Amino acid sequence: MSMTMSVARIEAFLFRAEVGEPVKTSFGSIPRRSVLLLRVEDADGAHGWGEIWCNFPPYSADNKMRLLETVICPAAIAGTYLDPSDAWHTLTARTHRWAIQGAEPGPFAACIGGLDLALWDLAARRAGQSLRALLAGTAARDAVPAYASGLNPDTAAETVARCRDEGFRAFKVKVGFGTETDTRVVSSIARDLRPGERLMADATQGWDLAEARRAVPRLGAFGLGWIEEPVAADRPAAEWAELAMLSPVPLAGGENVMGYEAFATLIANGHLGVIQPDMLKWGGVTGAVAVGRRAVQMGRSYCPHWLGSGLGLLAAAQVLAAVGGPGLLEHDVMENPLREVLAQPFPRVQQGLFPLPGGPGLGVEPDLKAAADWLVTRAEYRASRG
Structure with missing residues (x-):
């Protein structure tokens, strides 16, 4: 370009x-x-x-x-x-x-x-052109798989039911609230999953190494798609390596990582199966495309992180559609009156897929009057x- x-x-x-x-x-x-x-x-x-x-x-x-x-x-x-x-x-x-x-x-x-x-x-x-077409030409997809994110542990069951009705087929619940709470929430949701549905867990850097050693194998045994940020993002690679070996499912992280060198090391060391940069925390589209393509080339899943308005969500979706691979789009589903009004017309998940607009750029405009x-x-x- x-x-x-x-x-x-x-x-x-x-x-x-x-x-x-x-x-x-x-x-x-x-x-x-x-x-x-x-x-x-x-x-x-x-x-x-x-x-x-x-x-x-x-x-x-x-x-x-x-x-x-x-x-x-x-x-x-x-x-x-x-x-x-x-x-x-x-x-x-x-x-x-x-x-x-x-x-x-x-x-x-x-x-x-x-x-x-x-x-x-x-x-x-x-x-x-759409942003995805500008980035990847005809190789870009017109829809990406999405998962419902942000589920609070005390209302997770109700949120899963609502999101299932809204077309989601994958869900991510927050953990890191204590052994009893985490086990109860993850086990109850995992037990009620329907064929083809997936569940992930996000500890948001919530455990020290001793806690993570206990929690990762226990929660991973429920067949999770991944366990996200079990320890702080800046913990030594040796700790992540140990947890990756203890975990029966992939570990995920990247939203709290900054810089090309840091991401190159993160991808190369192989401890994470799922790479999750937040393009609007660091790197923009420029950094996210580079990190995402390298992650996919190295056999990882690129799953962009996002928790904001619909505009950023569309950006993450467009980049994921351009980068490719088996990754999912993180779609915040908790209460946020600003999410949809600032990205019109807002796409609706259908059978687990987030359809992307066909218009130029992101394909949406904020409705400033309504907001x-x-x-x-x-x-x-x-x-x-x-």
């Missing part, structure tokens, strides 16, 4: 919605849903949409809004780029020392990842004239 891109205008929209049932994890709860969107225009008026990861801590989006205002957007608007990948590499390099100085490599990476998505959406729209009641802040940044 070859083109020249210049960023002429960036709009940022911060939305927030309270929910009745918080998302519960082993590290804490998410009592409200925040979404930070970017709309980027080039000098010709073409536009693209991006989303920035900000689901935890609950008000982390506010900090990222300020980073956009003070450093990220001025840096982005100042440049002309060969293509979206060139923009990602250029901005990552340009802001590297700022991220170190501010002790905020994660927030900087998330902001640049969201901007990268917007530029890829813009490029695909300008080319008149107006949840808008907290809007900001705009323009290139200086002359």
